[in-house]
Amino acid sequence: xxxxxxxxxxxxxxxxxxxxxxxxxxxxxxxxxxxxxxxxxxxxxxxxxxxxxxxxxxxxxxxxxxxxxxxxxxxxxxxxxxxxxxxxxxxxxxxxxxxxxxxxxxxxxxxxxxxxxxxxxxxxxxxxxxxxxxxxxxxxxxxxxxxxxxxxxxxxxxxxxxxxxxxxxxxxxxxxxxxxxxxxxxxxxxxxxxxxxxxxxxxxxxxx
Numbered sequence: 001x002x003x004x005x006x007x008x009x010x011x012x013x014x015x016x017x018x019x020x021x022x023x024x025x026x027x028x029x030x031x032x033x034x035x036x037x038x039x040x041x042x043x044x045x046x047x048x049x050x051x052x053x054x055x056x057x058x059x060x061x062x063x064x065x066x067x068x069x070x071x072x073x074x075x076x077x078x079x080x081x082x083x084x085x086x087x088x089x090x091x092x093x094x095x096x097x098x099x100x101x102x103x104x105x106x107x108x109x110x111x112x113x114x115x116x117x118x119x120x121x122x123x124x125x126x127x128x129x130x131x132x133x134x135x136x137x138x139x140x141x142x143x144x145x146x147x148x149x150x151x152x153x154x155x156x157x158x159x160x161x162x163x164x165x166x167x168x169x170x171x172x173x174x175x176x177x178x179x180x181x182x183x184x185x186x187x188x189x190x191x192x193x194x195x196x197x198x199x200x201x202x203x204x205x206x207x208x
Contacts, residue, residue, distance in 0.1 A: 001049055004034040007067040007148065011037075011047050012127045014081045015071035016137040020144065027150045050126045068130045069147050073137035074203045075104065075191045076172040076181055079120055082106050088166035102180045104187045121188040128190060134198045173205045181205060 002009040002024055009024065011017040021036070028034040037047040046057070051068065055061045073081075083106045086094035090109035096117070100107075105117045135143040141152040172181065185192035185202050196202055 001037050001047060001054060002028075002034065004028065004031070005066070007069055008051070008063055010050065010068065010070040010127050010131070012070050012072070013048055013123070014078055014085060015073050016140055017071060020071060020135065020140065023140075023144060023152060024148070027148065051130050053126075063130060067132050067147070069133045069135060070127050070131045071135045071137055071140075072124075072194060072198055074172075074199070075120055075184055075188060075195060076176055076203055077170070079104060079106065079184065080168070080170065080172065080175060082120075082123075084166045084168045102176065102183060104184045104191075119188055120184075121190045124188075124191050124194070128194060134194065136198055172203065176205070178205050 001011060002021065009020070011021065021039075024034075025036065029036070037049075038044070039047050046054075049057070051061075051063065072078075079101070083094070083096060083101060086106060086109055090112055093112075093114045094107050094109045096105065096107050100117060104120045106120075107117055108115045133143075133147045135147060144150065145152045169175070176184070181203055185195075192202060
């Protein structure tokens, strides 16, 4: 999370968060009114907190009329990134069956401890309440410029930082049919609603 007196930015995992944070560091890093959560192996893991989680940990914390900004990406692309990220970190325990993938679920394995399957909507639902502005990962420079009233070089939003290093095919048409993409959205209606609002519609595969 990054907090200023005008806005709060939420760091939802696997949505170009590290790239966004670096751009905000460049624009506001010297501004004493902007507070950046510490990030590092020896730091408390608080940078992925939601508004509710921060309020529970910090009494009195509230948006207080500030803009609340978070990133989002197309659901099939986010799901593939999240599943492969978990496999990259924890190996076989994070692998999910195809029917699980097609239902829009993944298996978190924090610190090597296998957890129950989790829907994409479960993850988005942690952050969505209170968000006033969404930044589309595929149009990051454009959306950041508008949301933060800051100049962002057009190519800056294309830099991949903290990307999943496991080599996998990123084309959703390799993994899903259009019917399966439609089922992903049906199984995650919150994500479908927000994505449709942000992008003007849901993902359609080439040829469909």
